[in-house]
Amino acid sequence: MLRTSSYVIYVDLPNESDQMLLVHGYTGAYDQVSGRVANYVRSLESKKPPKPLYGDWSPEPFVDDAVLPSEQTINTLKKRGYLTELSVDAEQALFDKLTKVRHTAAGRYPGYVFMPTYDCNLRCSYCFQDHMRRDNACRTMLKTMSPATVDRIFAAMPKIEEYHQIPPTEKPHRSITFFGGEPLLARNRPIIEYIIAKAQETSTPSFGVVSNATELQEYRHLLGPELISFIQITLDGPPHEHNKRRIYADGSGSFEQIAQNISMALELKVRISVRLNIDRNNIHELPELAREIIKRGWHHYDNFHAYTAPINAANDRTDRKTTFSSWELDRAITELHKQDQDMFVIERPDMRLRSQAGQIFTSQSLPSLQPSFCGANTSMYVIDAFANLFACWERTGDERIRIGYITEESDLVIEDAMNKLWRSRNVTTNAICRQCRYAHYCGGGCAVLAENRHGELSANFCDGYAARFRAGVAESYQKHIASQQEAVKTESLCEEV
Template sequence: MLRTSSYTIYVDLPSSTDEMLLVHGYTGAYNKVSRRVATYLRSLEVKAPPKPLYGDWTPEPAINGEITPPAEATIELLKKRGYLTKMTPEEEEAFFVKLATKLHHFQKRLMPTYVFMPTYSCNLRCPYCFQDHMRTDPAYKHLLTRMSPEVVDRIFAAMPGIEAAHGVAEDADLPRNITLFGGEPLLAENRSTIEYILERAFASGKANFSAITNGTELEAYQDLLAPDKISWLQITLDGVPQEHDKRRIYADGKGSYERIAQNITRALDLGVRVAVRMNIDRNNVNKLPDLADEIVARGWNKYKGFQAYTAVVTASNGKTEVKTTLNSWELDLKLNSLRQEHPNMRVIERPDDGLMAGVREIFAENREPINSFKASFCAAHNKMYVFDPFGDIYACWEKTGDPKIRIGHITEDSQVILNEELNQTWRNRTIVSNPVCRKCRYSFSCGGGCAAVAMSNKGKFYTNYCDGFAHRFRASVAEAYLDYVAGTEVEERQELLCPV
């Protein structure tokens, strides 16, 4: 019996009462159809979409009207694009699982990405930091050490074996992508360690370096900041000085804004790409227009390598109240409103601008839809290795500092010893590892949501974190289509290291 695929997505077009877009969740099809055709498809659905285990959810838009079968040629096209199927819901879910499993296997067989944590120490005391306990609880004082040259050597000696396990040929001649993380990796006191990491990396072949840094002590790295050295920085500003200096403070309570701002200019002048991240909650979201004005006044938006983007604060420690937080859909809506009133707000990206830009490329036929599919949320589930100062290995940089959750460690003779149970727990969290994602029509675009946030909120690793994705996806697709039709120029943007 012919029925509508369980993975069909309906997107309203604000500019049209007669037409809407169809998107297919696993074939990657995008089609504009009449509402009559959409109504026909909805009439052939046999099951309502599943509810999420965790996270904000929005129902599909209601489609009313008389049900009239379209022409035979239209029905054939709907079948070819995947919207109509003869598979039962159970057969289609099994087919989806097969596709996702194959994609995940492929994505695991790519060059690994590496994260070096030269220290857990940090010179700031941000109240929402997920590592706050490491600097304030004496029980964690032992973590506040620096990675030694010996540990650096062990890590680089272990890399060929890690890469071979991912199917990377010894003569592949691929660059290693290395991110510096902490704590605060670019403290002045870490200079010798960072310099040695770069030296070892370039002695081994090609490498690309980025850093997640608070930007307070970049002057100590002047000669290491360059397009062919540390070429990309993520630096956080949480608003204009009076707002930022309440949140991103030194241990003595002093603010850090002006020093960071000077170092952002320093890095841009050196040809380094800089992504300014703004951690946003209900307390500072309305101050964003002032920061946008500051960005324009300092001229940062004139640099080709500059990017400013927003991320929601999550309640990941006991100091952050849930009621003060936003989800990504709420933040998107708020930024849309602020853009209407403050033209300079366009220098600050919304959470879903990347999603919208990708869809624009699909409409312009510059990208195959399936090339952006994700079988899991991020590299923590397929190929990321986070090395801490002790040579312990973690899958996710938000879950470090505790040997009980490490996925492995590097021995003194550079052997990689993996805790296969924990390693496979991380590496096998995919869109088919819980019963909601495997039935969800948005899964290949969403990836199942952040495992660290899901654990922090529900204490369950394999649950999904929806974060209003259904609403966000439909709104992004509609806006991308309208921009495409209007011929609006696509702004160049950089890919972010972490999607949350």
């Protein structure tokens, strides 16, 4: 019997009640249809979307009386996946199969994250590693990675790649990211230089860093498109606000040194992504920070962008009441964009989602479907100064949660139970995600945030994704239509001239 697929997403368009976008959750189809066709599809729903264990879905559009479309339209809807003759159980089995294939493909190539130290020169109150610098029992964890450990790691890399069934090659491509603590402390420079040299000797590498950039000037000779080509740097507001949050151990601020180093790196053609950690206490400072960005001229560089991210309550010094969800933050930033013209230099939280949708509408790319949230669930290896292997850089520093380690003899040891816990997590490993229309776009949400909120890595963390997806896709589509109409006007004007 013909019915509506369990994975159809209905994207209603603001101020266009007679039009709607249909998006399919696992085929990746995007189609604009009339309200009449959309209502017909809704009329064949066999069951409502499941209610999440935590929170509620955003309200769904109202269904009017359905009018039977033409046979050609029905056949198109079937071909695009919106209508199906599979039973609910049979379609879910197909969903499971596609998830497994995509999850396996996503885990094909390992990515390496080097943590040369857990130590850091800043004392940010919301840091998830804050206890490491405050607890004397963790003092031994703050050592710097040694050259001997680096040698062990690189000797084990072919074994990690063999574990992922990658055929051996003379100089494979390897993606290497530096993370900490603070990886680019001045005193770490010899070991960073050693890691880079070792990577160049044994592979064709690319390098990126997540850094506070306070001592980046010590690494000038390593910055550029052929070496460290990408750096994520955090600012927490304009100077006076940032200097209350991202402080040195003596309580002094760090903004000016970071800003000088951002300017230096931009000149050296490093791609700079400035992350702005936002909560309810500093969001009103963003227009002032936007003016600071404009004053320093960073927005003129193609290799610069600034984006916002919500602060999460990752330790007992962060009050959850002061935090935003991603959806709440997006709405708040949208209002600031309307109120202040300088805010154009700061991206909204879901710009990636909007950008991907926009590229689909302009036929520049295919939909990006992800049955798992990030590399922690597929093939990321976070390697600390002790040669321990972790799946996620926010879950490190404790041997009980490592997914493996590299022995003194450079043998690879995988801790099967913990490795399976992380690497098997995808949208089929909990009942909510498995039935969710948005699953292959959301990926189930961040495992760490799910565990923080619900006590289990396998739980879902929706973070308002249903509303975020629909709003983002609708906005991108309307911008696409507006640009097409503008192009037609321009073409007509040229013909008249």
